[in-house]
Amino acid sequence: xxxxxxxPSVSAAPGQKVTISCSGSSSNIGTKYVSWYxxxxxxxxxxxxxxxxxxxxxxxxxxxxxxxxxxxTLAITGLQTGDEADYYCGxxxxxxRALVIFGGGTKLTVL
Amino acid sequence: xxxxxESGPGLAKPSETLSLTCSVxxxxxxxxxxxxxxxxxxxxxxxxxIGSIYDTETTxxxxxxxxxVTISVDTSTNQFSLKVTSVTAADTAVYYCAKASITGTxxxxxxxGPGTLVTVSS
Numbered sequence: 740x741x742x743x744x745x746x747p748s749v750s751a752a753p754g755q756k757v758t759i760s761c762s763g764s765s766s767n768i769g770t771k772y773v774s775w776y777x778x779x780x781x782x783x784x785x786x787x788x789x790x791x792x793x794x795x796x797x798x799x800x801x802x803x804x805x806x807x808x809x810x811x812t813l814a815i816t817g818l819q820t821g822d823e824a825d826y827y828c829g830x831x832x833x834x835x836r837a838l839v840i841f842g843g844g845t846k847l848t849v850l
Numbered sequence: 851x852x853x854x855x856e857s858g859p860g861l862a863k864p865s866e867t868l869s870l871t872c873s874v875x876x877x878x879x880x881x882x883x884x885x886x887x888x889x890x891x892x893x894x895x896x897x898x899x900i901g902s903i904y905d906t907e908t909t910x911x912x913x914x915x916x917x918x919v920t921i922s923v924d925t926s927t928n929q930f931s932l933k934v935t936s937v938t939a940a941d942t943a944v945y946y947c948a949k950a951s952i953t954g955t956x957x958x959x960x961x962x963g964p965g966t967l968v969t970v971s972s
Contacts, residue, residue: 741896774958776897783946783962784897790956827897831957836913839887839950839957841897 742767742835743828743842750848755818759845761811761828767840771830773811775804778825778844787826788813815847823849852876854947854963862941862970868934872947872963879928880906885950887959888921888932890943898943902950903930937970944968 744762751757761773773791776784786795788804791811803814811830815822828842858870872886879886888900901911906923920933934941944967948959 772956783965786958786960789958829958837899838902838910839899844896
């Protein structure tokens, strides 16, 4: 059971917008930066968003991140079938000895 | 561009030690402020941070694995390694090595290896 809560699954049609939430607490998301990872089937995770909203070079601006209070959100616009993947949020928690913690992951289905 | 590649046996017997190596290319493993990490993913489950090493010798381990895990760096080969002792079926997972960017406020993994599946079975 992760301290970061993500919905197990979300779905939307191609071309639509979808949001994935990551809920935490004041000791993690509330006071720390959040990152997001995309894991396509059978591949390693890839960094999508860091420092709440920054995108690494090469990540399209269809992907955006935001944070409010103790929750973070990943938004994907103009959905494509190639976006079908598992998405994980990550951060750290000042009350835990772990350097990094991950959410349980959200499976995105593009209908 | 930094590239990472895991290697090691794909099968380990219960109670034995799992050993993996991550080869780093496109950059030096001794680069200041680089953290190197191991992360695992049991089949069908989420990501679990195992541990990290910083500045070639400072280590951090997951509290749940700390008693069984060792991470070390070999600067002569530009590799870092993972050892997990007394393995059980619960240690069956895809193991990833990664480079982490860690400061006082931010922590994220910006380069990953493709992963290697380790099965614990007799």
